[in-house]
Amino acid sequence: MWFRSDLRLTDNPALHHGWQAAEGELFGCYVLCEQFITQHPINSRQLWFIYQHLCLLQQAFEQAGLAFHVLRVQRAADIPAAIKKLCAAQNVTKLVFNAEYPVNELLRDKAVIAALDAIGVVSKRYHDRALVPPGMLTTQQGTPYKVYSPFARAWRSxxxxxxxxxxxxxxALSNKPNNSLAPQSPGQAMLQGAFAQCGIEAAALSMSELWPVGEQAAAKTLAEFCRNSMSNYRHARDYPALIGTSGLSPYLAIGVLSPKQCVIAGRDASQGLWSEDEGAACWIGELIWRDFYMHIIAAFPALSRHRPMQVYTEGFAWSRNQDDFKRWCEGQTGIPIVDAAMRQLNQTGWMHNRLRMVSAMFLTKNLRIDWRMGERYFMEQLIDADFCSNNGGWQWSASTGTDAAPYFRIMNPQSQSERFDADGDFIRRFVPELKSVIGKKIHNPAGSVENYPAPMVDLKESRATTIAMFKALK
Ligand SMILES: Cc1cc2nc3c(=O)[nH]c(=O)nc-3n(C[C@H](O)[C@H](O)[C@H](O)COP(=O)(O)OP(=O)(O)OC[C@H]3O[C@@H](n4cnc5c(N)ncnc54)[C@H](O)[C@@H]3O)c2cc1C
Structure with a gap:
């Protein structure tokens, strides 16, 4: 069983079927590819999360008397030979894995399947990342859906x-997170050796309290969300100062939890009314967005090559101003809600969904910086980094994507702030320079606080210029 972004034992179709076919004679493997880490990129927080879950898988395999191998390779092109060598050494007859859909991953899998075929090893691919596998839903014309609403209708039916x-x-699951640096077994030593240069220790300190490790921890978070917060999700989800969303994205991103587990929990919590119950239907609608963006990436390979979905936007004169970009990255734009959002990202590795839209729109529509720079920065920081959802979210915000925000509908960060962080609680939490600012002024202190910058751009003017530029292009 080749684990990739499905780092769980429960509800894992490849593992389930592989186990049955192997009649218990199964072992696990994972490939750590340096090229994927630097190019995709996989950031140190997510690598730490991956590492922790691999430790648990490896322990569970060991406790069951089964081997778990971790291979480290430099280039993606080295992966087929590495897996082939392992299969030959272990007399493997069949390899099972769950599909991933971006182009590099598909090419990698094709090469592995061919390499194994040459030595008589059969490969079998299963689907677990999306609830409805990409390609299964098409319009009446047989083409992929490009618009969310009809996609969601087809998905639901x-x-x-x-x-x-x-x-x-x-x-049996293992639930002992690996907080000790001393390896407890040869398998663990191999795992630690493979991750040695990934800078995961630095991330570990701050992350383990925010994101408890393990399938059981993910299941507990899911159950608590369904019990306590789902019924009010539609209302609470937009307010960053509240804990109104599930916080499950880091687990879904690396597959510690399956979307099926989520939908079943949502259905049960709403007494089966998961398509009508306000909270459940709205929450499942977000899981459908996740499936939607995966279907889009699978159907349009150009998106994996940094191309926009709306071809006409290729001609847009995006800025690549490094100073402006740095201020945005560091949360020093002088727009409090944007700065709070970026600091939440930098400090915790996670950002509230509404603020992802607000900060992405500010970068692309007010600073007019290339959305691909923001997309990469998010991949470098987010513990829930997921190529499909991230690309979808960025192209939506930049109006370059499928079913994207129309170019003339630009969120004003100040009004968003007044509406969704009215009392400024969220801003004060992440921008301590503004702690003493009272009342509505928190949304636009405009140079009145000594150690906080004035807005780096005029919101109205930059908005008008962007709209004019899009209009001219169209
Ligand atoms: C610019 C931008 C970049 C984004 N980058 C990522 C990313 O790298 N990884 C990622 O998982 N999500 C990304 N999202 C989507 C969304 O912001 C997060 O999934 C959500 O904030 C995670 O919090 P949660 O688990 O509490 O979500 P909940 O509100 O509890 O939703 C449940 C699950 O549904 C999925 N989901 C929710 N909203 C979306 C959405 N808009 N698009 C796709 N899936 C969604 C997530 O898997 C999430 O865990 C991005 C959105 C934007 C606008």
Whole structure:
């Protein structure tokens, strides 16, 4: 079983079927590819999260008397040979894995399948990342959906007919996060060796309290969200100062949790009314966005090559001003809600969904900086970094994407702030320079606080220029 972004034992289709076919004679492997880490990129927070979950998988395998191998390779092109060598050495007859859809991953898998085929090893691919596998939903013309609403309708009618069965874990879970640096077994030493130069220790300190490690921790977060917050999700989800959303994205991103587990929990918590119940339907709608962007990436390979979905926007004169970009990255723009959002990202590795839209729109529509720079910065920081959702979110905000925000509908960060952080609680939490600012002024202190910068751009003027530039291009 080749684990990739499906780092769990429960409800893992490749593991379930592989286990049955192997009649218990199965071992696990994971490939750490330096080229993927630097180019995609995989940031140190997410690497730390991956590492922790691999430790748990490896312990569980060891406790069941099964091997778990971690291979480290430099280039993606080295992966087929590395897996082939391992399979030959271990007399493997069949390799199972769950699909990933961006182009580099598909090419990698194709090369691995061909390499194994040459030595008589059969490869079998399963689907677990999206609830409805990419390619399964098409319009009446047989083309991929490019618009969310009809996609969501088709998704719901398809999923309504699903028989939901969760696959139990074939072996006992391990729930001991690896906080010690001394390896406890040869398998752990191999795992630590592979991750040695990834800078994960630095990330570990601040992350383990925010994001508890393990499948059981993810399941607990899911259950608590369904019990306590789902019914009010539609209202609470837009307010960054509240804990109104599930916080499950880091687990979904590396596959510690499956979307099926989420939908089943949502259905059960709403007494089966998951398509009508306000909270459940709205929350499942977000999981549908996740599926949607995965379908889009699978259907349009150019998106994996940094191209916009709306071809006409290729001609837009994006800025690449490094000073402006740095101020945005560091949360020093002088727009409090944007700065609070960016500092939340930098300090915690996570950002509230509304603020992802607000900060991405500010970068692309007010500073007119190339969305690909923002997209990469998010990939470098987010513990829930996911190529499909991130690319979708950025192209939506930049109006270059499928079903994107129309170019003339630009969020004003100040009004967003007044509406969704009315009392400024969220701003004060992350921008301590503004702690003493009272009343509405918190949303626009405009140079009145000594150690806080004046706005780096005029919101109205920059908005008008951007709209004019898009209009001219169209
Ligand atoms: C510019 C931008 C970049 C983004 N980058 C990422 C990313 O790298 N990784 C990522 O997982 N999400 C990304 N999102 C989507 C969304 O912001 C996060 O999934 C959400 O904030 C995670 O918080 P949560 O788990 O509490 O979500 P909840 O509100 O509880 O939603 C449940 C789950 O649904 C999925 N989801 C929610 N909203 C979206 C959405 N708009 N698009 C796709 N899936 C969604 C997530 O898997 C999430 O965990 C991005 C959005 C924008 C606008």
């Amino acid at each position: 398809q999923v309504m007919n699903f028989e939901f069965n969760l696959y139990d874990s074939p072996i």
